[in-house]
Amino acid sequence: MKKKLIAEFVGTLLLLATVVGSGIMGDTLAAGNDAVALWGNTAATGAILFVLITIFGPYSGAHFNPAVTLVFRAKGDISRREAAAYILVQIIAGILGVLLAHFMFDAEIIQTSAKVRTGPGQWVSEAVATFGLLATILGCVRHRPEATAMGVGLFITAGYWFTASTSFANPAVTIARSLTNTFAGIAPTDVVAFIAMQLVGAFLAYYLFKVLDKPEAE
Numbered sequence: 001m002k003k004k005l006i007a008e009f010v011g012t013l014l015l016l017a018t019v020v021g022s023g024i025m026g027d028t029l030a031a032g033n034d035a036v037a038l039w040g041n042t043a044a045t046g047a048i049l050f051v052l053i054t055i056f057g058p059y060s061g062a063h064f065n066p067a068v069t070l071v072f073r074a075k076g077d078i079s080r081r082e083a084a085a086y087i088l089v090q091i092i093a094g095i096l097g098v099l100l101a102h103f104m105f106d107a108e109i110i111q112t113s114a115k116v117r118t119g120p121g122q123w124v125s126e127a128v129a130t131f132g133l134l135a136t137i138l139g140c141v142r143h144r145p146e147a148t149a150m151g152v153g154l155f156i157t158a159g160y161w162f163t164a165s166t167s168f169a170n171p172a173v174t175i176a177r178s179l180t181n182t183f184a185g186i187a188p189t190d191v192v193a194f195i196a197m198q199l200v201g202a203f204l205a206y207y208l209f210k211v212l213d214k215p216e217a218e
Contacts (some may be wrong), residue, residue: 001082007059008086009093011052015064016097016176017104018048023183024105037183038160046157053149062149065170066090067130067202068137074206087172094176102180113178113185117165122190123197125163130201132159133169138209171195 019041026040053062061078063069066087073083102109136155140148159167168174168186174195178188186194 001085004060004082005085005089007056008063008089011056011060011062012064012090012093012172013097013100015045015048015052016094016173017100018044018097019173020098020101020177020180020182020184021104023180024101024107027183038166041166041183042157042160045160046153049156050149050153053152057149060086064090064172065133066172067170067198068134070199071134071138071202071206074203090172091175094172095179098176098180107182111179111181111185113181113187115181115185115187116190117186118190118193121164123165123193125165126168126194126197127201127204129159129163129165129167129169130198131205132201133167134202134205135208138205142209142213165194168194169198169201171198174198 022044023037023041026037026044029040030036052064056062061072063072063086069078069083069086069090072078073080078086099109101107102111132155133152136151137148140151144151156167156169159169168177171194174186174191177184177186178191
């Protein structure tokens with residue numbers, strides 16, 4: 001259990017440091033061109049997900065995401081105690097990853113985001129993004145486990161561009177990003193709706209694969 005929690009902590013911390021740090025770097029270098037800034041943020045996030053899942057997957061399953069952990073708890077793959085510990089570590093590590101990014105870029109360490117992300121389009125986007133992420137994970141784990149890291153990295157890379165919300169798809173990421181008033185931020189008042197829709201999307205994927213994986217009747 002100790003090794004699993006260390007893997008979840010380090011992986012989630014580096015994920016958030018990458019998301020926020022690449023957002024700061026992209027925004028700084030893009031000279032006001034949001035498309036360029038978003039592409040820098042996208043490429044870094046997709047790449048780090050591939051790396052982190054590859055190296056930490058054998059230890060903890062590389063969830064880095066409470067929605068993933070809750071679905072695997074629903075599947076019976078991890079215990080209730082283990083799931084609670086994973087989620088706590090993911091949230092703490094995510095926040096520390098944001099603070100680390102601020103420190104690396106000489107920004108004010110403690111911040112609160114003012115970036116509004118709300119409305120039906122944003123909410124549905126988060127349900128779609130999290131549904132797609134969990135479908136990628138469940139499908140790969142079931143049929144092509146060796147492709148999971150690449151599948152997740154590629155889905156999130158696409159999700160940044162085809163969803164209006166830029167595909168947070170992760171409650172721990174959402175909470176942590178409310179603490180950065182940078183390119184990657186989300187206003188704290190918008191966090192609850194994002195998380196609610198993320199859980200809806202995650203469990204829609206869970207039920208879809210329950211149906212798909214159910215043995216055919218004789």
